[in-house]
Every structure is written in structure tokens, then in C-alpha cells.
Amino acid sequence: MSVLRAEGWLKDQHESVLRQIESRGRLRSYQAKTLVFLKGKSLTHYFFVVKGLVAVYRQNSEGKRWIASLIGEGTFFPHIGFDRPSAVYPANAETLTECTFLIVHRKDMVCLMREYPSLQEHLTQFLSEKNQELMTRCSDSLLESAAHRLAQLLKQLALQSEAQAEDGWYLISDTLTEENMADYIGVTQETVSRIMSRFYQGNKVKRVGRKKIYVNPEQLDR
Template sequence: MKFLKQFLIFSGLNGEEFSQIEQIAIKRKYQPRVFVFMEGEEREAVFFVKSGLVKTYKIDEEGNEQVISLLQSGDMFPHVGFFDRSPYPATAEAVQETELIVIRIDDFNELLMKYPEMTMKVMQIMGKKILDLQERIQGFISKDVQHRLTHALKKLADEHGVKKGEGIYINLRITNQDFANMVGTSRETINRTLNEMKKKKLLSSDRSGIMIHDQEWLNGCE
């Protein structure tokens, strides 16, 4: 349960309250490309990423995959919908071998009713995610592909980056197709845009992740 104590929604709980969390928490392991849940399925649980990587995405009317987020250790999902039984809003799929802590919605809601402070913290998380979604939508409407890709890189660096020398390393195995899905364009366009960035020595990549060499350029992304 030491892992769960890092989450904001549990930070105010005492030892006795945490013992109740322990009674309803379940560990599950997923292999790469295995679905955690699919869009439209009945919402049954809240998931906490202990290790590995989970991708959440939606499929548009043309059958294209639109990546919503990449979740790794310390992330919780879904971020909204604890108080109703609406279906899962997106599909969640393990990208690599992943271990999740799972808490059923019914059990979780019972705790929220029992401990009002948990309800307030969950609402704060929901508000932050809604603002993040609004920001992404605005970016899609008004910005070109290069700006959207830079914004996506900055978001990944903020959430998953590790300081390395004078740069920052995004320690995620993410493909050009994943980037294309995230920013709403083709893989060919992403290939060209990334190659231009590499020629300018703004970044480089290997099989494990992406190295950002120019943080000032990245931080300048609005």
C-alpha cells in the first residue's frame, strides 16, 4: 500500500482508513497489446499503474486511432466518472508488460461516501484533466502540425522526462504512429517533422525513448 499513498486522493487517509483500501485493492498483470478495457464497456473499476505503460485512445468515424494519454507508474485512470455508471470513454491497452492496482467502482464509491475529503481530492483531479483536455482541443483547432508535435513532446517531457546532462530524456518507447495519433496527422508527416527537428539538433531518438537537446526550445512552446 506504500505505492498508493503517493496519490493525492489517498494522502489524507490514516492507517485505519488505509487498511480498508488494502482490503479492496487487487493486483493484475497485463502483457503487451492486452486490453485493460474497451471504449463503451461498462465502467467497473479504477486503475493505478504500478509499473509498465498503458495507452488510452479513441477510434474516430474513419477508423483512425486517436491517442488520449500514455500512462505509467504513478498514474491513475480513468480520471473522471467515479460517481456514475457511464461506459468507459476510451480504450485502454497495455503497451508493455504492466502491473496495475485495481479498485472496483462500487467499493471506491463507498469509500468516497465514507470519507468526504477523498471526494474533494477526486474532484480536483477531474478539474485538472478537463482543463488539460480543453488545452489540447484548442491546440488542435488553431496550431499547425509542428506546433502540435512540439506541444506533445513538452507534455511527455513534463510528465515522463528525466534530466540527463543539459537535456531531458523521455524514457518511453513511443512510435511515430503513436505521435501521429496523438496530434491528428499521418505517420509520413510526423516522419518529416521529426527529421527536420533532428537536423536542427533539437532532439534525437533511440529504441528506448527521445532525448531533447534544447530545453529552451521546448519550454518556449505555448
């Protein structure tokens, strides 16, 4: 039954609300690197991430892409279209890992918002936070170095996973490839690799195999 937990975006929501959302959605699993929706297509569904990680991105005609936002467990996407029946998806979305979503029709989502004011309020707050994040990322892209942007991303992932912290080190496991990070901060994967090498040498980041990345947020700030 309860696949949605009161964590992440749904934190502080009553159990009854979670169940209502669940009752109006259907579960579906996707393999890694699967397209979820395309930019410009009619916005018919919202996706709650029960498991996995998704990239919402735009791409130019030459194939270069920019990840506008990373969607992890406990939140949903896209973040627009609640007000307009004719809304279209604002970007493409692709699973970076194997994923499980609770998929809800746009219309049902709108009804839920109306029926549960707490959800509506939550959404407003959530959107304003996202707005701030986006502004910061955009200004960082123009004002800060690539190393700084990568550091911000790693810290965000570290604190977000918040699972395994030990003496200042956080584990980020099995999520982003360096290519994903590159698409997120707007550089090539070679550049990410070189910056990562500097982080290893500066004891800001450690790596075990290809999958486990340990981050030390404090060292990263120096």
C-alpha cells in the first residue's frame, strides 16, 4: 500500500493526504536512461519519485544538454502546469537510474490541491525554494568557476542523501556519472574529471570504485 512516505516534499503531510495521492496514481517502473516525457508535449501527468533519480533537461540541436533539475526520491516533477489545462512539459525528462514512479493525472493533481489546502501551501513554498535554487544556479554559472559549481552540486547531493555521515564525510552512491555532473554545471565531462582530480588531491572528495563518492562538505568550502 503506502509507497509514498512523508519525506522530502511530502514531509509534514498527513497520512490521509498521502493515501489520497496514492489512491489516484498508479505505480510504474522504468529502466535507467529511459525517456519519461518530451518538452512541448501535452502535460498529462505528474510523477512522484518513489525510487531512483531523474534528470529534467533541455537539449539543443547539436545534442548538447543542460540539466535544469535533478529529481530524487520524495519529490515530484514537473513543477508547473497546475493552473493551465493546456500546459505542456517545459523540458525533457529522463531516468538516470532505475526508477519507480507514482503517476498521477494532471486533473487529479489539481483536484488534490483543491481538496487539501495544506498541499497547496506546501507547493507554494516548494516552488519558491526551487525558484531561489534556480536563481542561484544561474548566477553561479555566470559569476563563479566551474570548480565552485561542481562543489555546490556535490554538497547538495551529500546533504540530500544525508544517510551515511561519518566524521564529516558523506557518501554519495550509485547516482550521477561525471557526464551527468557535467551536464548539470555546464561543462564537458573532461573538465569535470579534471576538477574531481583536484578535489581528490585536496582531500575534499574520495572515491571508491566508480560508484561510491565520499564528500567532505567542509573541506569543499575552502
